[in-house]
Each structure stands twice: as structure tokens, then as C-alpha cells.
Amino acid sequence: MTEYINCQTAQELIPASMLDALEVDEELSLLAHLRECPACRAETNALRPVANSLGFGAADAGRPAPQVKLNVMSKISAIPRPQTAPVPKRRWVFRPIAALVPAAIALILIFGLGAAVVSLQSQATQQQARLDRVTQQQVALRQFMLNQEMQPVAVKLDGPATTAQVVLYASTDNVAMAVTGLPPLEGDSVYQCWWINTQTGEVTPGTTFKVDANGAGVWAWKMPEGGGYDKMQVTKEPRPGQTKAEGPVLITAEF
Amino acid sequence: MDYSELDDTALIALIARRDEGALGTLYDRYSRLAFSLAMRVVGERSLAEEITADAFVSVWRAAGSFTEERGRFVTWLMSVVRHRAIDELRRLNVRPEGSSVELNEALQSTALPDGLDDLMDVRQRQVIVRSALASLPPPQRQALELAYFGGLTQQEIADKTGTPLGTIKTRMRLGLLKMRDELRRLNVEAG
Numbered sequence: 390m391t392e393y394i395n396c397q398t399a400q401e402l403i404p405a406s407m408l409d410a411l412e413v414d415e416e417l418s419l420l421a422h423l424r425e426c427p428a429c430r431a432e433t434n435a436l437r438p439v440a441n442s443l444g445f446g447a448a449d450a451g452r453p454a455p456q457v458k459l460n461v462m463s464k465i466s467a468i469p470r471p472q473t474a475p476v477p478k479r480r481w482v483f484r485p486i487a488a489l490v491p492a493a494i495a496l497i498l499i500f501g502l503g504a505a506v507v508s509l510q511s512q513a514t515q516q517q518a519r520l521d522r523v524t525q526q527q528v529a530l531r532q533f534m535l536n537q538e539m540q541p542v543a544v545k546l547d548g549p550a551t552t553a554q555v556v557l558y559a560s561t562d563n564v565a566m567a568v569t570g571l572p573p574l575e576g577d578s579v580y581q582c583w584w585i586n587t588q589t590g591e592v593t594p595g596t597t598f599k600v601d602a603n604g605a606g607v608w609a610w611k612m613p614e615g616g617g618y619d620k621m622q623v624t625k626e627p628r629p630g631q632t633k634a635e636g637p638v639l640i641t642a643e644f
Numbered sequence: 645m646d647y648s649e650l651d652d653t654a655l656i657a658l659i660a661r662r663d664e665g666a667l668g669t670l671y672d673r674y675s676r677l678a679f680s681l682a683m684r685v686v687g688e689r690s691l692a693e694e695i696t697a698d699a700f701v702s703v704w705r706a707a708g709s710f711t712e713e714r715g716r717f718v719t720w721l722m723s724v725v726r727h728r729a730i731d732e733l734r735r736l737n738v739r740p741e742g743s744s745v746e747l748n749e750a751l752q753s754t755a756l757p758d759g760l761d762d763l764m765d766v767r768q769r770q771v772i773v774r775s776a777l778a779s780l781p782p783p784q785r786q787a788l789e790l791a792y793f794g795g796l797t798q799q800e801i802a803d804k805t806g807t808p809l810g811t812i813k814t815r816m817r818l819g820l821l822k823m824r825d826e827l828r829r830l831n832v833e834a835g
Contacts, residue, residue, distance in 0.1 A: 400817075401813055401817060402813075403817075404816045404817040404819075404820040404821070405791065405797075405798050405813065405816050405817075407820065408788065408791035408792050408816065408820075409730075409791070409795070409797075410791035410796065410797050410798050410801070410816065411797060411798065412797055412798075412799055435824070436820055436821075436824065439820055439823050439824045439827060440792070440820065441719050441722075441723070442769070442773050442776075442823075442827060443773065443777075443788065443789075443792040443793075443823075444677075444681045444722035444723075444725070444726060444792075445677070445722075445766075445769045445770045445772075445773035445774070446770070446773040446774050446776075446777045447680045447681045447683070447684035447793070448680065448683075448684060449676070449680050449770070450676075450679055450680040450683035450684070450689075450692070451676065451679070451680075452675060452676045452679065453675055453676075453679040453692070453693045453696050453697075454693060457675070457679075457693045457696060457697050458668070458671055458672075458675070460697050461667070461671060461697045461700045461701060462664060462667075462668060464697070464701050465664060465667060465701060465704045466664065468701075468704065468705065
């Protein structure tokens with residue numbers, strides 16, 4: 390369970406947090422506090438630019454070799470242009486996938502909540518190996534969440550997900566989710582998001598994702614525009630590109 | 645088109661429309677800074693070059709999701725470089741964290757201000773930041789540098805330096821606060 394901290398403790402942690410130098414449990418506790426405390430959030434905002442400036446302090450190492458630029462230009466030339474053709478309507482009423490934020494793969498981040506939704510299991514050895522990666526992404530995800538003014542959302546877990554830890558935050562049009570302990574999938578199987586408007590029954594397929602070998606990952610998604618979606622579900626599907634859910638519902642979140 | 649006349653925002657917009665010349669210009673403009681940061685973290689030239697290249701490929705991929713309201717491009721770029729460099733550093737240190745990770749490009753795009761004047765060029769920023777760092781008492785500077793460039797947590801810094809954790813916390817806090825004051829002072833002096 391995320392430990393609640395007061396402002397004095399938070400103020401002590403904020404500078405290290407700006408430098409990604411906190412242990413995971415401290416980071417979680419601080420994040421939970423920041424969600425509730427405007428004063429400490431203001432302190433964070435005041436110190437963040439200072440931490441961000443440190444990169445300019447690196448000693449000049451000269452230019453990289455000319456070949457590096459050639460490599461960059463070669464690599465970008467090989468990246469296919471994004472598809473722009475609209476997805477046709479299918480049997481269930483839904484719209485083309487409009488997630489503006491591409492799903493990332495294999496980030497490990499466990500999030501505490503201001504009002505804790507999921508408690509951390511103390512499987513120390515396995516968890517520590519996963520958590521070693523967390524601090525790399527903490528600043529980026531934390532900044533994203535604070536910028537988007539996201540709030541914690543309760544989740545319901547079913548089936549194989551009942552032993553997972555899922556933390557989900559949402560704003561009016563963005564969702565950030567972090568999981569650990571979700572079973573890794575074989576072959577073409579994927580986890581898929583579905584955006585649901587419970588008033589109209591409209592269901593829009595969202596992005597698909599996989600988790601890493603530890604069953605972990607963290608993602609940030611933008612909700613499809615204009616749909617009035619108030620619910621999200623994650624199912625396990627046999628393959629990507631499903632337009633209708635075939636597999637079991639594993640995660641449900643209502644906004 | 646004379647890309648050199650365009651500011652970063654305009655170049656990013658062109659990159660989002662897959663203009664390779666725009667990326668080449670941004671590369672020319674910031675590769676030295678990115679490479680220097682990567683070198684400072686990993687200390688090995690070919691790896692730093694690889695990190696630099698990866699960062700600009702990331703810029704290409706993520707340009708469509710970068711918006712000016714989220715901060716300055718150069719701060720975004722340096723955040724990408726730093727995270728990749730620290731990722732490599734940890735991989736080389738063989739931590740038991742499993743396979744390497746890819747950053748969510750959208751998360752990387754949350755570049756926040758670096759507190760320096762918008763009109764200031766890179767060299768001017770470097771001078772100011774280096775001056776501010778040099779003004780810190782060595783223990784405070786060390787704590788900040790081990791965290792920022794070394795990717796170490798406070799506990800790891802305490803273990804590495806044989807210093808109590810509470811002392812490291814204090815040094816980090818005081819160092820950052822003093823940096824803030826120095827940056828403000830030097831910013832004003834720099835006009």
C-alpha cells in the first residue's frame with residue numbers, strides 16, 4: 390500500500406524526484422501526495438525547469454561523426470509513412486481508431502493512487518527486478534499525468550487479470566495505465582482496448598498491446614474524439630485488428 | 645527551402661509532415677548538444693553516437709505528437725537523450741530488469757520548460773548552466789550530477805559515496821535550490 394506522506398516529507402522528496410532519483414515506493418508516495426496538494430505541486434513545477442536545465446551542463450564533446458547523420462537519415466527513410474485511410478464501419482457501431490498516442494511496450498511502472506485502488510503485493514525478489522526499471526520512466530509519465538490533470542480510476546479485474554496489479558488514470562480525453570502481473574501472450578494474441586459509450590452502446594476498438602516477460606507495461610492513450618466514452622475494457626484477443634471483441638474481458642474501467 | 649531560417653517549432657511541424665530536410669536541420673542544430681549529453685552519461689563515443697542517432701529517429705517518429713505548449717523542443721530532445729543514455733548505462737551494468745524497453749513516444753513528448761530565456765541560444769544556455777553548476781559546493785554538485793548524469797537514486801548515491809542517505813537528500817535539495825537561484829541570477833545578467 391502506498392504510504393501517505395505529509396508536505397514536509399514531500400518537500401524533501403521533490404528535488405530527488407525531479408532527478409529521477411527516488412526509490413519506487415518514495416516516488417509513489419510523492420505522486421499520491423502531489424495529486425492532493427497544490428502547494429507541493431507548485432514546488433515541483435518551480436524545480437522542474439531547474440532539473441531540466443542540467444543537461445546543458447554536460448561538457449562539450451564535439452560533434453558526432455558525420456556517419457551518424459547519414460545513419461539517421463537512412464533510418465528515417467526506411468520508416469513507413471503512417472496509414473491515413475479510414476477504417477470502414479463494421480457490424481457494431483464504432484469509429485476509426487483515433488488514438489493519437491501510440492502504445493508503448495514493456496515499461497514497468499507501478500503507480501500509487503491518492504485514493505489507493507490497488508495495493509502492491511510484496512513478492513520481493515520478482516517485484517524488485519521489475520521495479521528496477523521504473524525510475525527511468527517516472528518523470529516522463531508523471532509529467533504527462535500532471536499535465537493532463539488526470540485522476541485515478543477504479544478498475545475491475547476478471548479472469549487471469551485478477552492476480553495483476555493495474556493502475557489507471559484518466560482525464561477528459563486521455564488515459565494512462567500501468568500493469569504488472571498480466572500474463573504475457575504467445576503468438577498473435579494481443580490485449581485490446583475497447584472504448585464504450587454506455588449511453589448509446591457504441592463500442593470503438595482501441596489499440597492493442599502486449600506486456601513484457603514480467604507481465605508489465607505502461608501506456609498512455611488518447612480517447613477517440615467525440616464518442617462520449619465513459620467506459621474502457623481490455624480483452625484478450627486471438628489476433629490484432631479485431632473489430633468485435635471475441636475474447637474474455639480482463640480489465641474494466643468506468644470514467 | 646532555407647530550413648536554417650526556420651525556428652524549431654516550424655521544423656517540427658515539417659518533420660511531422662515527413663520533411664527529411666527539416667530533420668536534417670534540427671540534427672545540425674542540436675546534435676552536438678545531444679551527443680555531449682550522451683557522452684557525459686555513457687562515456688563511450690560510439691555508444692553516445694548510437695544514442696544520439698536513436699534520439700533523432702525518435703524525434704522523427706514522435707514529431708506529430710509534439711506541441712509547443714508542452715515545452716521547448718531542445719528540452720524534449722535532451723530528455724529523450726538522457727533517458728536513452730541512462731537506459732543504456734543500466735543495461736551495461738547488467739541489472740536484472742529483463743529486455744530493453746521502448747519509451748512511449750507520447751510520454752517523451754512532455755518536455756517542460758528549462759527555466760531559461762526563450763531567446764537564448766544553446767551556447768548561452770550551456771555557459772549559464774555550467775556557471776551555475778560550478779557555483780555549487782562540490783558535495784551538492786556531485787549529488788546532482790550522479791543523479792542526473794549517472795541515473796542513480798538517492799540510496800545508490802549514498803551507497804556509492806559512503807554518505808548517509810539523509811545527507812544526500814539534503815545535498816540534493818539544497819543543490820537544486822541553489823541552482824535555481826543561480827540560474828535566475830545568471831539569466832538576468834545574461835539579459
